[in-house]
Amino acid sequence: MKVLVIGGAGYIGSVVVRELQRRGHEPVVYDNLRTGHREAVPPEVPLVLGDLADRDQLATAFQRYAPEAVMHFAAFIEAGESMRFPGRFFANNVASVITLLNTMLDHDVTRFVFSSSAAVYGDPDSLPVTETAFLRSTNPYGETKAMVETVLRWLGELSGLRYVSLRYFNAAGAADGVGEDHSPETHLIPIVLQSALGLREAVTIYGDDYPTRDGTCIRDYVHVSDLAQAHALALDYLTAQERSLVCNLGSEQGASVREVVEAARRITGIDFPVLMGPRREGDPASIIASSQRAMEALGWRREHSSLEEIIASAWEWHRTHPRGYASS
Numbered sequence: 001m002k003v004l005v006i007g008g009a010g011y012i013g014s015v016v017v018r019e020l021q022r023r024g025h026e027p028v029v030y031d032n033l034r035t036g037h038r039e040a041v042p043p044e045v046p047l048v049l050g051d052l053a054d055r056d057q058l059a060t061a062f063q064r065y066a067p068e069a070v071m072h073f074a075a076f077i078e079a080g081e082s083m084r085f086p087g088r089f090f091a092n093n094v095a096s097v098i099t100l101l102n103t104m105l106d107h108d109v110t111r112f113v114f115s116s117s118a119a120v121y122g123d124p125d126s127l128p129v130t131e132t133a134f135l136r137s138t139n140p141y142g143e144t145k146a147m148v149e150t151v152l153r154w155l156g157e158l159s160g161l162r163y164v165s166l167r168y169f170n171a172a173g174a175a176d177g178v179g180e181d182h183s184p185e186t187h188l189i190p191i192v193l194q195s196a197l198g199l200r201e202a203v204t205i206y207g208d209d210y211p212t213r214d215g216t217c218i219r220d221y222v223h224v225s226d227l228a229q230a231h232a233l234a235l236d237y238l239t240a241q242e243r244s245l246v247c248n249l250g251s252e253q254g255a256s257v258r259e260v261v262e263a264a265r266r267i268t269g270i271d272f273p274v275l276m277g278p279r280r281e282g283d284p285a286s287i288i289a290s291s292q293r294a295m296e297a298l299g300w301r302r303e304h305s306s307l308e309e310i311i312a313s314a315w316e317w318h319r320t321h322p323r324g325y326a327s328s
């Protein structure tokens with residue numbers, strides 16, 4: 001199937017592009033390279049340099065490549081930044097997606113896979129969090145994802161759109177020579193590994209007085225390869241089913257910040273320094289997914305999401321690409 005992958009030069013999108021190729025699909029990447037990397041796109045995959053907000057260029061890409069499905073990864077992703085610049089987030093993560101969806105429908109393309117996020121839940125009342133939990137994001141980033149899901153629901157009911165919205169928990173790890181290269185980097189595992197490489201002075205743990213097993217926050221890390229499998233399965237779902245789907249993608253196991261640090265020390269063999277800092281406002285103590293729905297509806301199976309495998313694969317990437325894509 002021809003798949004237009006918006007944001008396919010970014011971290012998760014570029015791993016999904018390779019999975020699509022492996023399964024015989026024909027991905028085309030559309031990306032403005034604002035946070036993505038040209039080198040992350042396989043040379044044989046067409047790369048359209050364009051912004052999602054550019055209606056004319058989007059329409060040209062639909063005419064030229066005639067995609068049968070669209071996957072959307074193109075968003076600003078940093079929750080803290082969304083507290084400082086909410087307008088930018090609503091413009092890029094919501095308004096531009098509406099432009100995309102309208103362009104799809106104009107071209108009779110009705111299959112859509114969306115990168116949603118655990119951030120839609122905020123600080124959930126009970127764990128593991130299921131898709132029926134109340135949505136109450138604690139920052140504009142999470143709210144943008146919830147808003148797009150609302151738009152999807154209405155376009156699904158009234159305009160014939162069919163979609164799978166995948167609420168990822170913490171994407172991590174590396175695969176196929178593709179890894180995480182965000183700037184600035186705010187995700188724990190790359191930060192820890194950059195500290196192991198001596199690229200940062202220390203890792204700061206924000207709070208060790210949470211009601212968790214070791215006092216530090218617990219998050220659910222899922223390997224980017226397992227996310228890529230879920231995207232391929234979502235395409236199959238949209239081919240076989242007339243329905244849409246919203247589902248979590250997580251490992252269903254939490255790791256605390258301290259456990260990530262200790263696992264990274266063990267795997268790298270480097271005893272990098274760790275500092276204790278105060279809590280950050282808005283950080284929930286624990287968030288862990290139930291991924292039962294993805295397993296049942298998509299047939300999703302996690303194969304790489306143990307903390308060991310996630311960190312070992314990420315270490316391989318960071319060790320060989322200490323400055324990310326600029327290293328190659």
Ligand SMILES: NC(=O)c1ccc[n+]([C@@H]2O[C@H](COP(=O)([O-])OP(=O)(O)OC[C@H]3O[C@@H](n4cnc5c(N)ncnc54)[C@H](O)[C@@H]3O)[C@@H](O)[C@H]2O)c1
Binds near residue numbers: 010011036170171
């Ligand atoms: N990384 C995570 O842990 C995580 C967790 C939950 C959800 N998500 C979601 O997954 C998606 C991908 O995340 P990522 O970590 O790969 O981010 P990323 O920044 O590496 O990739 C995003 C890509 O989209 C492109 N892009 C952004 N705005 C664009 C626009 N207006 N027009 C064209 N291209 C544009 C960027 O250049 C980049 O290549 C995002 O939607 C994010 O919200 C990520």
